[in-house]
Amino acid sequence: MHFPASLGRKQRLLAGVLGIGLGFGLPFLLSVAMVAASGELSLLILPLPFLGALWVIQGLAPSGYTLEQEGVRIERRWRRRLIPYATILGCDRRRRPIGGLLAAGINSLFGSHGPRWNPRSGWHYLAITNTDDLVFLEIRGGWAARNVASRGLAGLGRVRPYAKAPGTKLDPEYVRSIHRDFRGTWDFDLRWKPEYGFPVYAGWIAAVRRGQRRVASGLAIDVPVLVMASTRGHRPRGWDERLRTSDAVLDPDAIVRVAPRLGPDVTIVRIDGGLHDLMLSGETARAQVVAALDRWMRACLPP
DSSP: OOOEEOOOOHHHHIIIIIIIIIIIIHHHHHHHHHEEEEEEEGGTTTTHHHHHHHHHHHSOOOEEEEEEESSSEEEEESSSSEGGGGEEEEEEOOOHHHHHHHGHHHHHHHHHHHHHHHHTTTTEEEESSSSSSSEEEEEEEOOOHHHHHHHHHHHHHHHHHTOBBTOOOOTHHHHHHBTTTOOBBOOOOOTTTTTTTTOHHHHHHHHHHHHHHHHOOOOOOSSSSEEEESOOOOOSSOOOOGGGGGGGGSSSHHHHHHGGGGOEEEEEEEEETOOOOGGGSOHHHHHHHHHHHHHHHHHHSSO
């Protein structure tokens, strides 16, 4: 099912007056005047860069939205974007502030698109051509959206540490894969480890990013360190069996990559089939964890 994204009155006015008038008409008249004054016919190409810029802006602007089997497709001439249904946490038509810092997005002649920020709604992504037919989606963004949002919230955390981060619910499939009420075998209090996690605050994200920067620069811990991680990571898009044998929360390769910066004596062990919570993994993976811990303790700790 396809929904066209029609230009609103403001965008039609901008496209007609600014786009065609100033973007092409003014350079064309200027080139004609320069040719008449100099006799150099090559100056007639002066409008071409402006036409090229208009062509690029129009190609990146949203032209419509298609409901596909996998998700909602934002239609554009270039760089079409799919929002998987599994990442959509909710939708509504309630009006919200959508303006803000435009350095991170584009307010073009053919609509508004790109990531931006304002203090009321935080980071959000716009893909609109008018403001009359808006539907707001609450989503878990892709890597770029998460990275942009975390940096913005880290900055906000210094002045508003208890500001809640929008759209930061955890994927519930990990908890469901380990709790016996769903597809798992373990029994624990879901109030302490809920399906969708706890609210994420800007101050917490700021603290995490500070800690990550310290680890990246090296900590020089002067005692033996044991780092264990799964052999594979998996970002779930709904349920699948890989959730039983992989880390569905963090990237284990990234953990292993920075682990040597913790100190001069770091032991790294990869657990085949390990979950994010290694001791909640399957029996075979748990046996690997216990054996690795036993070997490390015997080798590194005094008798």
